[in-house]
Amino acid sequence: MRFSPAALAMSLVLATVSSASFGQSADIEIKARSVAYMEQGAAAQKEGKLDLATDLYETALAVDPRNGSAFIALAQIARVQKLPGKAIRFYREALILDPNNLDALAGQGEALVQRGAVEKAKINLSRIETLCRTRCPQTARLSSVIKTSEKMPVLSAQAVTPKPKIGEDKDEKVAPN
Secondary structure, rough: OOHHHHHHHHHHHHHHHHHHHHHOOOOOOOOOOHHHOOOOHHHHHHOOOHHHHHHHHHHHHHHHHHHHHHHHHHHHHHHHOHHHHHHHHHHHHHHHHHHOOHHHHHHHHHHHHHHOEEEEEEEHHHHHHOOOOOHHHHHHOOOOOOHHHHOOOOOOOOOOOOOOOOOOOOOOOOOOO
């Protein structure tokens, strides 16, 4: 008898929590219109119409912001256009939606290498190797990009201080008084 009120309260809480989880449906499907825009964008990208493809991918995201494939496609276009910073941002958005997306991790690693951040790309590679127990194409692709970048010489900006030109203006003629 002493435990009846506590047991009743606990069963009421459990009944409420369990019924709330059954009432919510798992909304993981991407909207059909978003998928249609993605397909049109892929066709435009294959034809080389990158501006049209970008517009279509952005429209797919406007229809359904949970479409991680659209973020990855936009990142691929940014990499083709030699915009690795923008690509990294798009890959980050895709990874927010799905932290274990191997394509987004590999693409972000390639964009990081393109930007010169090889050590961060190696972190992505180790994460891909952890997620993918067997040999994945993403692992091979990113590791080859990293190896290729290590063979290339590192170019750094050299600070050039201009020498002052004092009294060297010989082109200017001084008019006689």
